[in-house]
Amino acid sequence: MVIQNNARKKGWRGNESRLGWLFASPALILLFVFVIVPFILAFIFSFTNQRLVPGPNPTEFVGLRNFTRLVADKRFTRALLNNFTFVGVVVPVQTVLALLLAVLINQKLKFVNFFRTVYFSPVAITMVVVSVVWAFLYEASANGTINQFVNFISFGLIGPQDWLGNRSLAFGAIMLLSIWQGVGFQMVIFLAGLQEIPYSLYEAAQIDGANIRQQFFNVTLPMLRNTTLFVVISTTILAFQLYAQVEVLTRGGPQNSTQTMVFYTKVMGFEQGRIGYASAITVIFFLIVLIISLVQRYVLSESEA
Amino acid sequence: MAHVAMQGNSEVKQKTGSLSMQKRVGTVLGYIALVLLGFFFLFPTIAMIVLSLQADETSITQDMGTIWMFIPRAISFQNYTDVFERVDFPLAFGNSVLIVGSTIVIGLFVNSLIAYSLSRLKWSGRDLMLGVVVALMIIPFEAIAVPLLRVVNVFGWLNSYHVQIIPFIADAFSIFLFYQFFIGIPVELEEAALVDGASRFRIYWQIIVPLSLPVFSTVAILQFIFKWGMLLWPLMVTRGPEFMPLPLAMNTLYGQAPFLWGDRFAFAALMTLPTLAIFLIFQRWFVQSVASSGVKG
Numbered sequence: 001m002v003i004q005n006n007a008r009k010k011g012w013r014g015n016e017s018r019l020g021w022l023f024a025s026p027a028l029i030l031l032f033v034f035v036i037v038p039f040i041l042a043f044i045f046s047f048t049n050q051r052l053v054p055g056p057n058p059t060e061f062v063g064l065r066n067f068t069r070l071v072a073d074k075r076f077t078r079a080l081l082n083n084f085t086f087v088g089v090v091v092p093v094q095t096v097l098a099l100l101l102a103v104l105i106n107q108k109l110k111f112v113n114f115f116r117t118v119y120f121s122p123v124a125i126t127m128v129v130v131s132v133v134w135a136f137l138y139e140a141s142a143n144g145t146i147n148q149f150v151n152f153i154s155f156g157l158i159g160p161q162d163w164l165g166n167r168s169l170a171f172g173a174i175m176l177l178s179i180w181q182g183v184g185f186q187m188v189i190f191l192a193g194l195q196e197i198p199y200s201l202y203e204a205a206q207i208d209g210a211n212i213r214q215q216f217f218n219v220t221l222p223m224l225r226n227t228t229l230f231v232v233i234s235t236t237i238l239a240f241q242l243y244a245q246v247e248v249l250t251r252g253g254p255q256n257s258t259q260t261m262v263f264y265t266k267v268m269g270f271e272q273g274r275i276g277y278a279s280a281i282t283v284i285f286f287l288i289v290l291i292i293s294l295v296q297r298y299v300l301s302e303s304e305a
Numbered sequence: 306m307a308h309v310a311m312q313g314n315s316e317v318k319q320k321t322g323s324l325s326m327q328k329r330v331g332t333v334l335g336y337i338a339l340v341l342l343g344f345f346f347l348f349p350t351i352a353m354i355v356l357s358l359q360a361d362e363t364s365i366t367q368d369m370g371t372i373w374m375f376i377p378r379a380i381s382f383q384n385y386t387d388v389f390e391r392v393d394f395p396l397a398f399g400n401s402v403l404i405v406g407s408t409i410v411i412g413l414f415v416n417s418l419i420a421y422s423l424s425r426l427k428w429s430g431r432d433l434m435l436g437v438v439v440a441l442m443i444i445p446f447e448a449i450a451v452p453l454l455r456v457v458n459v460f461g462w463l464n465s466y467h468v469q470i471i472p473f474i475a476d477a478f479s480i481f482l483f484y485q486f487f488i489g490i491p492v493e494l495e496e497a498a499l500v501d502g503a504s505r506f507r508i509y510w511q512i513i514v515p516l517s518l519p520v521f522s523t524v525a526i527l528q529f530i531f532k533w534g535m536l537l538w539p540l541m542v543t544r545g546p547e548f549m550p551l552p553l554a555m556n557t558l559y560g561q562a563p564f565l566w567g568d569r570f571a572f573a574a575l576m577t578l579p580t581l582a583i584f585l586i587f588q589r590w591f592v593q594s595v596a597s598s599g600v601k602g
Contacts, residue, residue: 019505020428027419028434030475034453035441041452052455101342109335117588118343121350124584124591126534128552129573132559133349136356136566139369145352148370180346185595192596241447244536248556262447262537269451270541278451286448293443 042286045279052273059276066280075252076281079259082171086178086239086260094179095231098186103220105187106194116191120184127181131248134177138163164249167257174245174258182238186231193227194220226300233296237289261285351375353577357384357570365566384571391568393546394575397554404469404550405532409525412474416524417517419475420483421509425495435484441477447537454541468542469550473532479524482597486520487513523594526587530595533580551576 046066050059070076105116122130137145140162147160163173197220205215221228243262250258252267261281269278352374359365360383368374388394422428423435453472462468494516495508503511514521539553546554555576559569584591 016426016505017428020422020426020431023422023426023505023509024419024428024431024434026415027475027480030415030471031438031441031477034456034472034475035444035449035477038449038452038456039444041455042449045452045455050455052458104335104338104342107335109332109339111339115339115343116592117585119346120588120592121581121584122346123530123595124580125350125577126552126580128534128536128555129353129577130349132555132569132573133353135564136352136369136570137349139366141366143366143369145370145374180349184346188592188595189598191592237445241445243447244534244552247536247540262450265447265451266537266541270454275451275455282448282451286444289443289445289448 039286042279042282045276046283048276049274050276050279052269052275062276066277067284069277070280070284075256075259075264076261078256079261079264080284082257082259083240083242083261085171086175086242087236090175090179090239091232091235094183094186094235095228097179098183098231099190099224099228101183101187102190102194103216105191116188119187122181123184125181127244128248130177130181131245134173134180135164135249138173140165165254167254170250170254171258174242174249178242178245182235186235189231190224190227193224197223229296229299233292236292240285240288348375350577350581353570354574356566357574358382359567360384362565362567384567385575387565387568388571388575392554392558392572394554394572396546397549397551398575400466400548401533401550401552404466405529408470408473408532409528411470412476412479412528413521413525415474416476416479417483417514417521418509420480420487421513423480424484424487425492426505438477438480438484442481444477450537450541457542463542464544464548465542466548469539469548476528479528482520482524482527483517486517490516519593522587522590523597526591526594527598529583 047061047063048059049057049062049065101119105112105119139145139147140160141147142151142160144160144163146163150158151160161169164170201219201223202215205219210218241262242260243266246252246258246260246263247266252259252263262285265278265281265285268274268281355373355375355377356365356368358377358380359368360379360381364378368378419438423431423438457463457468457472490513494512498508498512534552535550536552536556539548539550540556543549543553546557549557555569555572559565559572
């Protein structure tokens with residue numbers, strides 16, 4: 001009886017193991033073919049002169065040549081610099097703005113739900129559409145919406161600018177519309193964090209005589225630490241994925257002033273078919289994202305300890 | 306005594322009076338901020354819709370930066386008929402719906418099935434596979450786009466629907482969201498069914514799926530936000546309009562001068578209104594989905 005039971009149990013176990021693999025296999029096969037294989041290929045290609053469509057010259061191992069060329073490639077270094085500039089400007093501005101919006105929306109005021117919807121609505125509009133509409137707002141003529149606005153608030157001191165055609169302004173213009181489109185997403189994440197702070201903490205602070213400013217800095221901010229970290233890290237990673245705005249508005253120009261890593265990968269790998277070289281950019285791109293993710297995990301585990 | 310008490314009382318009154326005054330000023334400032342910010346986030350969208358109703362190209366360029374960006378002067382659907390006549394808008398729209406729709410629907414099934422297996426079934430290699438899925442979450446699509454292009458090229462998949470669907474069905478982040486939800490469901494519910502001899506697939510389909518509708522909607526909505534706007538991949542794998550989704554069609558048709566703003570805005574509005582409508586109808590779920598994407602921290 002006992003033996004029989006064991007046998008049945010064992011058979012059932014074996015069955016479960018097979019079933020486990022069976023249920024997992026569609027996703028595992030797809031992940032393997034379309035994520036893991038390309039990922040490994042990126043590393044292999046980055047040491048070769050692989051072409052998209054193999055030409056007359058055979059594909060061969062070229063050592064670190066792609067990487068040494070990248071270091072000297074002005075378009076690549078410009079792309080790298082731009083991505084870091086985007087992180088340096090957009091991440092702090094967007095995070096602070098998202099937090100302020102969340103605090104504002106979290107007030108007990110009428111119509112806040114309506115305004116929450118309004119602030120979040122750009123997220124529901126795709127980047128290509130956002131870019132086209134902003135291309136209109138950035139019109140270079142004196143009639144242009146933003147030109148008229150800037151002229152108005154500067155009391156006529158600042159004349160019309162070619163926002164997307166001037167190499168010292170174009171990347172700033174792209175950063176502005178990126179913030180406009182993305183801040184609602186982060187706002188909602190902050191809002192969820194705010195609503196998890198127990199009200200009793202504010203009551204305790206009020207009894208201790210803390211004013212609103214003190215409550216914000218001594219209760220709200222510390223309680224939002226993990227949320228803020230998440231927002232900062234995810235915005236940073238998104239900053240390195242910057243692409244659609246550049247494709248639609250400037251195609252990396254003028255004079256590479258809006259070049260980004262992903263856009264340059266596309267130019268090299270797809271337009272010029274130089275997969276080996278593009279893969280080297282991809283590898284650097286991945287290593288940056290990896291470092292950011294590791295920092296995130298380290299800081300989060302620190303905060304839990 | 307009485308005098309002192311009264312004095313105290315009036316002091317308190319004064320204090321609460323100035324407090325409520327402060328509060329009222331705060332409220333007014335709060336509303337001013339809400340409205341100004343509301344305008345900032347709304348005006349490009351409003352301008353897009355209003356100007357798409359302007360048939361006359363020159364009056365559009367004259368109206369930019371004036372109040373007529375926001376108030377339609379003469380409503381005409383000329384731009385919209387242009388979009389349907391000069392461009393095959395229904396084709397691009399249908400392509401987008403087909404591509405994004407099937408990616409999401411098949412993805413919901415495939416990703417939740419592996420998550421169920423990872424969270425409930427005991428199999429050798431399970432913990433390793435869970436580790437692999439978690440590790441894959443940090444690889445952004447952009448980092449593998451170029452070698453993936455080589456892979457689909459070898460398969461001979463270029464210029465098709467499936468090249469835009471199959472590589473995106475399995476998604477590590479979706480699997481992780483499902484997994485997190487499933488491990489929170491009490492096992493007792495399934496044990497009774499197991500004793501009754503129900504198969505594992507039936508348990509997944511008839512017990513787990515109905516209990517997990519919140520996470521299914523979260524994954525669907527997040528995937529929709531990310532996939533509907535995809536530009537890089539369609540740009541690399543499609544040639545000509547046959548398999549083009551909306552964002553690429555928009556960029557290809559209206560990316561070069563001369564800029565016909567009316568037509569561009571009509572196309573943009575047509576492309577945006579369905580998603581905006583879906584967003585308004587399901588906005589509570591949208592907001593919850595985005596919020597829950599941040600909880601993993």
